Amino acid sequence: MVWLAPSDPFDADQLARPVVGIASRMVQHDSGWHSHARGQLLFAYAGSIRIMLPDATSILPPIRMVWIPPGTPHRVTIRSEVEYRSIYLDEMRVAAPFAGTAIVAMTPLLREVFERMSLQPFDTDWSAGAAQNLLAVCLDELATARHEPMLLPVPSDPRLARLDIEELPPGLEDLSCRIGVTTRTISRIFRRETGMSYQAWRQSWRLLRAVDLLASGLGVTRVASDLGFSSDSAFIAFFRQMTGETPKRYIDKRG
Structure with a gap:
């Protein structure tokens, strides 16, 4: 052993x-x-x-x-x-x-x-x-085995060095204020280095984290709150849009 x-x-x-x-x-x-x-x-x-x-x-x-x-x-x-x-x-x-x-x-x-x-x-x-x-x-x-699209590209531009990918990413306007870079520049960087808009990248981050929290046993209400959704139903709608399934069905099929 x-x-x-x-x-x-x-x-x-x-x-x-x-x-x-x-x-x-x-x-x-x-x-x-x-x-x-x-x-x-x-x-x-x-x-x-x-x-x-x-x-x-x-x-x-x-x-x-x-x-x-x-x-x-x-x-x-x-x-x-x-x-x-x-x-x-x-x-x-x-x-x-x-x-x-x-x-x-x-x-x-x-x-x-x-x-x-x-x-x-x-x-x-x-x-x-x-x-x-x-x-x-x-x-x-x-x-x-079924491939999972769960590799999130990370930009390398030094102007985004203060973006903490361990925490819920801020909205675009908030990020712009925090790092002193225009929203247009941020959007251009993300398009160039990740192939997606900042908003799409942020939603992908939320999905990645949502699956992690759900798989650890947390309920929908707690996950929705942790990820900044206004309600359980808003989170479920987001999750269904991203995966085609409800959170419970997604985890049950893969557990």
């Missing part, structure tokens, strides 16, 4: 097997920017993880997992207590499940397979027996 304490030294790139799985529990952790020679599948078994890439960010509640290709700089932050599972794949010996960074829905079967793989000893032989079957099922499930 490969259960790592936060203080345990670990470097998947130094291990010999083509597949390495780990399980760990952390509280208020910041990995700092880093990368791996192996590709990484990362999943929050309980709690939520924020994953940051050079040009995008996302939140991983227990209904989603991320594939980080080899050599991709990333940073993982945890605000509360999280149990996470991670599987590292050597692409020289195991086919990559996706061509680039991807966030996909965690199915019940994939969740069970992922759990078993993450707890296998580091010296497991993945070329035979039950371990080989587990790997095959995992890759098959990943091949058909």
Whole structure:
């Protein structure tokens, strides 16, 4: 059983097997920017993880997992207590499940397979027996997993350095006053660097955060209030417009 304490030294790139799985529990952790020679599948078994890439960010509640290709700089932050599972794949010996960074829905079967793989000893032989079957099922499930459009592009323009993406982004006029940049300039920056207007980007942020809060067990009323909606019905209408489903149905289908 490969259960790592936060203080345990670990470097998947130094291990010999083509597949390495780990399980760990952390509280208020910041990995700092880093990368791996192996590709990484990362999943929050309980709690939520924020994953940051050079040009995008996302939140991983227990209904989603991320594939980080080899050599991709990333940073993982945890605000509360999280149990996470991670599987590292050597692409020289195991086919990559996706061509680039991807966030996909965690199915019940994939969740069970992922759990078993993450707890296998580091010296497991993945070329035979039950371990080989587990790997095959995992890759098959990943091949058909539903992709989630939950990677939010982040502008790099230094004039927006004071925009805190950890908190609810302000309205356009408010942001303009805070950073001393015209609304037209802000809109131009967001169009150029994210491919969407500031308002569309802000709505995408709210959706990302809404799914995180709902998946953590908070009710619609609390989520609507936290995200600045005037009422439950306004939040539900927004959520349905963005996803095609009510909040409850969305979470139930992915839980």
